Amino acid sequence: MSLLTVERLNVVFTTYQGKVKAVKNVSMTINYQETLALIGETGCGKSVIAQSILRLLPNNAQINGSIIFQGRDLLLVDEKTMASIRGKEIAIIFQNPSLALNPVYSIGWQVGEPFRIHQGVDRNQSIQESVRLLSYMKFDKPESAVKMYPFEFSGGMNQRALIASALALHPNLIIADEPTQGLDRTLIKQIIEQLDRARKIHSSSMLLITHDLTVARSISDWIMVMYAGEIVEQVPTLDFFQSPMHPYSQGLLRSLPENGFHPIPGQSPSMIENLSGCQFHPRCQWAREQCRWEKPGLFPINRRMVRCFLYD
Amino acid sequence: MKDLIFQRKKYFTRIGGFLFILFLLIAIFSHFIAPFQLRDRFDPFLPPGLKHLLGTNDIGNDLFTEFVYGSRTTLLVGLLTGAFAVSIGVLVGLFAGYHGGVIDELLMGITDVVLIIPRIPLIIVLSAFLRPSVGLMILVMSILWWTSTARIIRSRTMQIRSMGFVESARCLGFSSWHILFYEILPNIVMIIIPEFLITVASAMISEASLSFLGLGDPTLKSWGMMIHHAFQRGGFLNGMWWWYIPPGIGITLFVLSMVFLSFAFEETEIGIGEEVAIVPFNR
Amino acid sequence: MVFPAKKVLRYIFALFFIVSLNFFLPRAMPGDPVINLLGEDFIAGKEAVEKIREELGLNRPILVQYASYWKNLLRFDFGYSYHFRARVSSLIISRLKWTFILVAPSLILGTIIGALAGSLAGWKRKSKGNTFSFLFFLFIYCSPPFFISLLLLYFFGFRLGLFPLKGFYTTGNWIDILKHLFLPVLIMTLFSASRNYMVMRGSVLQEKEKLYVWYARAKGHLEDSILFQHVFKNASLPVITLFALDFGFLFSGALFIEIVFSLNGMGTLIYQSILSRDYPVLQGTFLTISFMVIIANYLTDWIYNWIDPRVRANR
Numbered sequence: 001m002s003l004l005t006v007e008r009l010n011v012v013f014t015t016y017q018g019k020v021k022a023v024k025n026v027s028m029t030i031n032y033q034e035t036l037a038l039i040g041e042t043g044c045g046k047s048v049i050a051q052s053i054l055r056l057l058p059n060n061a062q063i064n065g066s067i068i069f070q071g072r073d074l075l076l077v078d079e080k081t082m083a084s085i086r087g088k089e090i091a092i093i094f095q096n097p098s099l100a101l102n103p104v105y106s107i108g109w110q111v112g113e114p115f116r117i118h119q120g121v122d123r124n125q126s127i128q129e130s131v132r133l134l135s136y137m138k139f140d141k142p143e144s145a146v147k148m149y150p151f152e153f154s155g156g157m158n159q160r161a162l163i164a165s166a167l168a169l170h171p172n173l174i175i176a177d178e179p180t181q182g183l184d185r186t187l188i189k190q191i192i193e194q195l196d197r198a199r200k201i202h203s204s205s206m207l208l209i210t211h212d213l214t215v216a217r218s219i220s221d222w223i224m225v226m227y228a229g230e231i232v233e234q235v236p237t238l239d240f241f242q243s244p245m246h247p248y249s250q251g252l253l254r255s256l257p258e259n260g261f262h263p264i265p266g267q268s269p270s271m272i273e274n275l276s277g278c279q280f281h282p283r284c285q286w287a288r289e290q291c292r293w294e295k296p297g298l299f300p301i302n303r304r305m306v307r308c309f310l311y312d
Numbered sequence: 313m314k315d316l317i318f319q320r321k322k323y324f325t326r327i328g329g330f331l332f333i334l335f336l337l338i339a340i341f342s343h344f345i346a347p348f349q350l351r352d353r354f355d356p357f358l359p360p361g362l363k364h365l366l367g368t369n370d371i372g373n374d375l376f377t378e379f380v381y382g383s384r385t386t387l388l389v390g391l392l393t394g395a396f397a398v399s400i401g402v403l404v405g406l407f408a409g410y411h412g413g414v415i416d417e418l419l420m421g422i423t424d425v426v427l428i429i430p431r432i433p434l435i436i437v438l439s440a441f442l443r444p445s446v447g448l449m450i451l452v453m454s455i456l457w458w459t460s461t462a463r464i465i466r467s468r469t470m471q472i473r474s475m476g477f478v479e480s481a482r483c484l485g486f487s488s489w490h491i492l493f494y495e496i497l498p499n500i501v502m503i504i505i506p507e508f509l510i511t512v513a514s515a516m517i518s519e520a521s522l523s524f525l526g527l528g529d530p531t532l533k534s535w536g537m538m539i540h541h542a543f544q545r546g547g548f549l550n551g552m553w554w555w556y557i558p559p560g561i562g563i564t565l566f567v568l569s570m571v572f573l574s575f576a577f578e579e580t581e582i583g584i585g586e587e588v589a590i591v592p593f594n595r
Numbered sequence: 596m597v598f599p600a601k602k603v604l605r606y607i608f609a610l611f612f613i614v615s616l617n618f619f620l621p622r623a624m625p626g627d628p629v630i631n632l633l634g635e636d637f638i639a640g641k642e643a644v645e646k647i648r649e650e651l652g653l654n655r656p657i658l659v660q661y662a663s664y665w666k667n668l669l670r671f672d673f674g675y676s677y678h679f680r681a682r683v684s685s686l687i688i689s690r691l692k693w694t695f696i697l698v699a700p701s702l703i704l705g706t707i708i709g710a711l712a713g714s715l716a717g718w719k720r721k722s723k724g725n726t727f728s729f730l731f732f733l734f735i736y737c738s739p740p741f742f743i744s745l746l747l748l749y750f751f752g753f754r755l756g757l758f759p760l761k762g763f764y765t766t767g768n769w770i771d772i773l774k775h776l777f778l779p780v781l782i783m784t785l786f787s788a789s790r791n792y793m794v795m796r797g798s799v800l801q802e803k804e805k806l807y808v809w810y811a812r813a814k815g816h817l818e819d820s821i822l823f824q825h826v827f828k829n830a831s832l833p834v835i836t837l838f839a840l841d842f843g844f845l846f847s848g849a850l851f852i853e854i855v856f857s858l859n860g861m862g863t864l865i866y867q868s869i870l871s872r873d874y875p876v877l878q879g880t881f882l883t884i885s886f887m888v889i890i891a892n893y894l895t896d897w898i899y900n901w902i903d904p905r906v907r908a909n910r
Contacts (some may be wrong), residue, residue, distance in 0.1 A: 056809055080817070087815035100810040104828050104903055117815045149904040165814070421605055428609040430843030430888050432850075433865075433881045434616075440869055440877050441624040441631065513737070520739050521851060525869055539742065543855070548745065551753050560742035567737040 003172060003205050004030040004053070009065035011048050011057065018272045022048040024229040026065075030173065035199070035206040037220035037237070039213060039252070041268055045229040046209045047095070050175045053207070054092055055082050070172070088118045091166035093195075095178035097158035101150035107134075107161050108146025114168040133164040137194060156187045163195055170202045177209045188212070192219055213256055217241055225249050228269050228279040235304035245306045247284045278308070286310060328572025335566055339383040346380040350533060359554065366554045370545045378533050379558050385534035386566060389450055389519040394512035396454035398461050401511075402504055405465025406492050410473055420466070427459045432521060439527040446529040449522065453515050461507045468500050506574035513570035520563045535559035602896060606889050613885045617878050618664045628653055635872040636678040673879035678871045683879040686864065691883070694860035697776065698849045701783035708784065709791025710827075710834055716792070717799030717830070718822045729796070735789040740848040744782050744855035751778060779856045786848050794837050798830040805829075832903055839895035843888040 011023040022045045030036045038046045051057050053067055055074060067074040069090065074082065086092075091114075094100040101110055111133055112126030121129070127146055134142035137160045150158055159179060166174055179195060180188040196219040199206050210216055216223055216237070223240045225233040225248065233246040244250045251264035266283035269275045278284070281291040290309055298305040299312055338345060347365075353372040360367045366375035408419040435452050442448055472478060473496070481491050522528060523536025526544070538559040542548050547555035621631035629648050630637065639647065652660050667673075673683035712732070716725040735743065751757045758778050802808065803826060811825045812818075850862030857863060861880055868876040900906050 054813055056813055058804075083812075083815050083817050085815075086813055092813045094806065094810055094813070096806060099806040102807040102811070102825050102829070103905060104832075105825075106904075113811075113814050117820075151905050421601075421608070424605045425609045425612060427840060428606070428843075428885075428888055428892060429613060430847065430881070430884045432844070432847035433884045436865060436869065437617075437620065437877050437881045440872060440874065441620060441626075517737075517739050521741065521847075524739070524741050524851065525854075525866060527869065536739075539745070543745070548749070551749070553749055556742075556745055557749075560738070560745065563742065564734070564738040568733070571733070571737055 002029045005068045012062045014060045034221040036222045037208040037216035040226035044226045090173045091171040092175040111165040137164040174206045232307045324572045325576040328569045331569035339387045346377040348374045348377045382535040390512040390516040393453045393515035397457035398508045401458035401461025404462040409466040409469025506577040509570045509574040513567045674875035678873040690864045705784045705787025709788035713792035713795030717796040732789040732792040741851040839892040842891035
C-alpha cells in the first residue's frame with residue numbers, strides 16, 4: 001500500500017484577470033520510504049500540489065479530486081484533524097526560509113514549535129528539543145543558535161533550521177518545496193545530503209519539489225515532470241536520466257550545463273487562456289497537426305507514463 | 313467572495329461620494345438653500361419647527377441658516393489645507409526619496425521634528441496671540457499637516473526609483489526634474505489622492521476643534537463655532553440638542569465621506585489588500 | 596539602553612525648536628511684549644509697565660534674554676499668571692494630575708481593547724461582529740471627541756440623569772470621583788481604542804498573507820493561535836510606532852473631553868487661559884505637552900526596541 005495517493009487533482013484560482021488553472025487532473029502516488037521528485041519550470045503548479053496536500057491554499061482556490069493519506073481523504077477531513085496532521089504526520093519545508101520564519105521570534109522558539117503544538121511540551125523544554133535538532137543538523141553551537149533570530153542567520157542556516165523543525169516529530173511524509181533555491185552549489189549538496197540522511201533515519205517518504213535536476217537525481221526514486229499544470233512524464237529516476245521520453249523532458253535534460261546548456265525555445269503558456277491540444281506543442285520540434293487540436297493522454301510504457309502522441 | 317468584497321468597497325465609495333457631493337452642493341449654494349440671512353433675528357430659543365427647521369439660538373438667529381453657511385467654512389479649511397499640506401508633503405517626499413543621501417537625511421530629520429510638535433496645542437498658542445482667522449488657520453495647519461504624506465511618498469518614490477523605466481530615463485540623460493514630475497509623479501497619483509482625502513478629513517476635525525475652543529474666525533460661521541456657542545451660551549445646559557447635534561453630525565458625516573472615498577484607492581492586489589485598511593489620520 | 600544618536604538628536608532638535616518658538620512668539624507678535632508675556636489680565640499704569648519691562652529684562656539684548664529664558668525653564672520657572680494669581684508651574688502641576696487620572700487608564704484600556712478587537716477584525720473579517728465593530732469604531736474615529744462627549748453627556752447626564760453634568764471634585768469622595776470620571780474615561784478609551792483598532796486591523800490585514808503565517812499553519816497551528824502566537828507581535832509594531840506619533844493628538848483629545856465635562860485638568864486650564872488671553876499659562880501648557888510627547892516618543896522607542904529583535908541588533 002502506498003502512503004499517499006493523489007487522484008484527479010484540479011486546482012483553480014479565481015483572480016481579477018480570470019480563472020487560473022494551476023493544477024489539471026494530476027494523479028500520483030508516493031510509496032513508503034520513497035522519494036518522489038516533482039520537477040518543472042517555476043510557475044508550472046508544482047508548489048500548488050504541495051500546498052493542496054496540506055490544504056494550505058488561499059481562499060480564492062478551488063480544489064477538486066482526492067488526496068488519500070494513510071487511508072484518509074485529506075480534502076474531506078475537518079480543519080481540526082487537518083491541523084493535527086500538519087507538522088506531525090506531514091511536514092513541509094518551505095522555499096524562502098528567511099521569509100517563512102517569523103522575524104520577531106528566536107530560532108529555538110520556532111524550531112521547537114511542533115513539540116508545543118502537538119505534544120503540549122512547555123516552552124523551555126521545546127527549546128531544549130530544538131538544541132538537539134539543531135545539533136543534529138550540524139549547527140556549530142546549537143545552544144547559542146537557538147537564541148538567535150532569523151535575520152541574524154544566512155539563508156542556508158535558516159533552511160537547515162526549517163529542515164530541523166520539519167523532522168521534529170518524525171513525519172511520515174516530508175514535503176520539500178524548492179529546499180535549495182537561492183543557495184550556492186556547495187551548500188546545496190550539503191543540505192540535500194543532510195535532508196536525505198534524516199529522511200532515511202526516520203524512514204519517512206518525501207515529496208521533493210525542485211527545478212534543479214541535479215538535486216532530483218541525487219536523492220529521488222521517482223521523477224514526475226510537470227508542464228503547465230499537467231503531468232507529462234512519470235518515470236523512475238534512473239530511467240529518466242538515461243532516456244527521457246517526453247520532448248519536454250528531453251529539453252529539460254538538454255538544458256543542463258553538462259549537456260551543453262541548450263535552453264528550450266519559447267515560453268510556457270499562460271495558465272489563464274485555454275490552449276487547445278498538447279500544452280507543449282508551440283515549443284515542440286516534433287509537433288504535428290494532431291498535437292494542435294487533440295489532447296494526448298498519459299500513455300503507459302513499461303514502468304513509466306508519458307503524455308505524448310509519439311508513444312501512442 | 314471576491315465579488316462580494318468588491319461590492320462592499322463600491323458601497324463605501326458610493327456613500328462617500330454621495331455625502332461629499334451633498335455637502336459640496338450645500339456649501340456652494342448656501343445662498344439659495346438657507347431660508348434666512350445669517351444676521352436675521354427672530355424670537356430666541358425657539359425649538360425646531362416648520363418655519364425654523366432647527367430652531368433659533370439665544371439671540372434669535374435661525375440655526376438652520378447657520379448650519380447651511382457653516383458647511384462653507386469646514387469645506388474651505390479642509391480642502392485648502394489638504395491641497396497645501398499634501399503639496400508640501402509630495403514635494404518633500406519626492407525629493408527625499410529620489411535624491412536619497414544627505415538630502416533624504418535632512419528632509420526626513422525635519423519631518424520627524426515637525427511630527428513631534430503637538431499640533432493642536434501649538435495652534436492654540438498661535439491663535440491666542442494672533443487674531444483668529446481662516447487664513448491663519450489654513451496656513452499653520454498646512455505647515456504642520458504634511459508630514460505623513462511626505463513619509464509615504466518618500467518610501468514609494470524610493471521603490472519606483474529603482475524600477476527599470478526610471479533607471480532607463482536616467483541613462484537616457486533626462487534631468488531629475490523631468491524624471492520626478494513626468495516619470496515618478498504620475499505613478500504615485502493613486503497614493504496622493506487618498507492622502508489628500510485623509511488630510512482634508514483631519515483638517516476638518518481640527519478646524520471644528522479650534523472653533524469649539526472659540527479660536528475660529530469670528531467673521532465666518534462654522535459648525536465647530538455653533539457647538540462652541542451652544543456650549544458657551546447655555547444651549548447645552550438647557551438641553552437644546554438642535555443647536556449642537558446637527559453641526560456635530562455634519563462634521564462626522566463630512567469626515568466619514570472623506571474616509572469612505574479614500575477606500576476606493578486602497579491598493580488591490582490579488583489575494584491581499586482586497587479589504588480596506590485604514591490609514592491613520594489626524595495625529 | 597543605547598539608542599542611535601540620530602534619533603536622540605532629533606528629539607533634542609524638536610525640543611530646541613519648541614522652546615525657541617515659545618521664546619520668540621511673545622516678542623515677535625503684534626502688541627506690547629509686556630502684555631504678551633504677562634497676559635491680558637495684567638493691568639498697570641505706565642510707570643509700573645516700564646518697571647516690569649525692566650524686571651522682565653525686555654530691554655536687554657535678545658540673546659541674553661534667550662539664555663535667561665533657558666535658565667528659567669531648567670528651573671521649571673514658566674512665569675506668573677496674573678489671571679490665576681499663581682505661578683504657572685504650580686498651576687500646571689496641580690492640574691496635570693487630574694489629566695493623568697483621565698488619560699492613563701484610558702490609554703491602557705484603549706490600547707488593549709483596540710488592539711484585540713482590531714486584530715480579530717483583520718483576521719476574521721467575514722464575521723458579523725467584526726463588521727459591526729468596524730462601523731462602530733469608524734464612527735468614533737471620524738467624530739471630534741468633544742462632540743461624542745456632548746452626545747453622551749446629553750444622553751446619560753441630561754436624559755437619564757445617571758451622571759453629573761459638572762465635574763468638579765468637590766467632596767473628594769472616591770465614589771463621587773468615579774461617578775464623575777466614568778463618562779470621560781469611557782469616551783477617552785473609545786477614542787484611543789478606535790485609533791488602535793484601525794491601525795491594528797490594517798496591520799493584521801497586511802501580515803496575514805505573509806509566508807510565516809502559512810508556515811505556522813503548516814506546523815499545525817489552529818487559526819486563533821496563529822493570530823495570537825505569530826501575527827499579533829508583528830502586527831503590533833506599527834501600533835507602537837503610532838502610539839508615539841499619536842500621543843500628542845490623544846492628549847489633545849483628552850483636553851477637549853475635559854472641557855466638556857468641566858474636569859479640573861490641563862484642558863480646562865487651557866480653555867480658561869484662552870478665554871482670558873493668559874499667555875504665560877498657554878505657553879507653559881504648550882511646553883509641558885511638548886515635553887510629554889517627546890518623553891512618550893522616547894519610551895515607545897524603548898518598547899519597540901524590546902519587541903523587535905531586528906531593531907535591538909542594529910543599535
